[in-house]
Amino acid sequence: MYHVYAFATPNSVKVPIALEELGIDYTLHAVNVRKGEQKSDVFLALNANGKVPVLTTDDREFTLTESAAILLYLAEKHGQLLSQDPVHRARTFEQLFVHASGLSPAFGQAGYFLKFAPEVMPHAIERFSGEANRQLKLLDAILSAQPFVAGDEYSVADIAHFGWIWRRAFANLTLDDTPNVQRWYDAVLARPAVARAIGKLELLASENS
Numbered sequence: 214m215y216h217v218y219a220f221a222t223p224n225s226v227k228v229p230i231a232l233e234e235l236g237i238d239y240t241l242h243a244v245n246v247r248k249g250e251q252k253s254d255v256f257l258a259l260n261a262n263g264k265v266p267v268l269t270t271d272d273r274e275f276t277l278t279e280s281a282a283i284l285l286y287l288a289e290k291h292g293q294l295l296s297q298d299p300v301h302r303a304r305t306f307e308q309l310f311v312h313a314s315g316l317s318p319a320f321g322q323a324g325y326f327l328k329f330a331p332e333v334m335p336h337a338i339e340r341f342s343g344e345a346n347r348q349l350k351l352l353d354a355i356l357s358a359q360p361f362v363a364g365d366e367y368s369v370a371d372i373a374h375f376g377w378i379w380r381r382a383f384a385n386l387t388l389d390d391t392p393n394v395q396r397w398y399d400a401v402l403a404r405p406a407v408a409r410a411i412g413k414l415e416l417l418a419s420e421n422s
């Protein structure tokens with residue numbers, strides 16, 4: 214049985230979505246990042262980097278951090294959500310790396326400087342909000358030509374991007390000017406596995422707030 218340490222956050226939601234898509238049983242454990250539980254000694258023993266999500270097993274023999282690595286592990290281990298076709302597979306990796314190195318940090322830093330920074334720093338807001346919007350526009354161009362971010366098939370790259378686009382309000386972002394991202398987002402949100410994962414995480418967060 215898998216155990217997932219998570220909260221109702223953009224990076225966390227990716228893991229239960231993948232597990233629901235794969236039809237695999239798992240237990241969710243709340244780590245309230247708003248209360249700083251990710252920096253507790255107990256949690257740091259699981260992930261020295263002090264961040265959710267974390268995937269582990271009953272005996273904790275195998276513990277994995279970093280949402281993109283977890284998505285790839287689950288896809289490879291269970292043989293779904295990652296094409297065997299070399300081109301589609303390469304496009305999936307490309308979008309996962311774009312997500313982890315570009316879109317995710319831009320959204321996170323934009324939200325931080327808009328909502329949490331102890332002083333207003335216009336240049337930081339402009340830089341990170343500008344970059345987040347640029348990433349959204351890049352995704353919109355990709356999705357103008359194909360149904361999913363890596364091509365014709367839904368993959369772990371869609372799950373990765375979905376996490377932050379689901380939580381876009383944190384960075385004051387909308388999909389008003391990116392109709393193709395909006396169409397894709399609505400299609401992913403409508404998937405039963407995605408709805409189940411969001412429901413479970415939101416319940417977990419409300420019970421541990």
Ligand SMILES: N[C@@H](CCC(=O)N[C@@H](CS)C(=O)NCC(=O)O)C(=O)O
Nearest residue numbers: 222223224225246264265266279280
């Ligand atoms: N690159 C990591 C980022 C993980 C991350 O930043 N998680 C956030 C929640 S979405 C977190 O734990 N924040 C609390 C903190 O950084 O102290 C991943 O993709 O898993």
